[in-house]
Amino acid sequence: MIAMKGQGMTPRQIRIAIDNKYREFLEDATPTPYPPA
Amino acid sequence: MSTDLEEVGMLTRRRMLRVCALGTLSLALSGCARLGESLGQTGDFSARFERFEVADEPNGDLARVDWPDFVQRAGPEVRRFYEFQIENGQLMRYMPCFCGCSRDGHRNNRDCYVKQVNADGSVVLDSMAPT
Numbered sequence: 001m002i003a004m005k006g007q008g009m010t011p012r013q014i015r016i017a018i019d020n021k022y023r024e025f026l027e028d029a030t031p032t033p034y035p036p037a
Numbered sequence: 038m039s040t041d042l043e044e045v046g047m048l049t050r051r052r053m054l055r056v057c058a059l060g061t062l063s064l065a066l067s068g069c070a071r072l073g074e075s076l077g078q079t080g081d082f083s084a085r086f087e088r089f090e091v092a093d094e095p096n097g098d099l100a101r102v103d104w105p106d107f108v109q110r111a112g113p114e115v116r117r118f119y120e121f122q123i124e125n126g127q128l129m130r131y132m133p134c135f136c137g138c139s140r141d142g143h144r145n146n147r148d149c150y151v152k153q154v155n156a157d158g159s160v161v162l163d164s165m166a167p168t
Binding site for chain 1: 079080081082083085086087089090091092128130131132133134135136137138139143144145146148
């Protein structure tokens, strides 16, 4: 997270990256909404 | 990727919990530069989650944390994960966990680490991630 903040990634960009990394497991994801755009 | 899926299929539930909870945060901590660079080519799954409400995740005070044995035994990297979770509730309340812990009532990735933040900043930690 520290590194991503340093890269200027927003919370939403981070969330998109994580969801794509674990996209095979989206059915098991917690009910966690996305950060505001 | 099929190798990863086969490996996941052989994991016990507890090991799966650790892999996913720690894996997600590791990804976050490591910066995932390549993922960041390729965001334009990846999907946005926000619609899938838009019906859910965001949890209130206040930050804790690290100076008031009484570190439990399960964190001490797990080593400095795991402790750093806990520290990050304690100090970044406003971000981590938007980050999911994929291990199936939603069936245990977890609402986000932070719930695998932090059970409760008290009014004085002290916290009750969850042992799910490292055990």
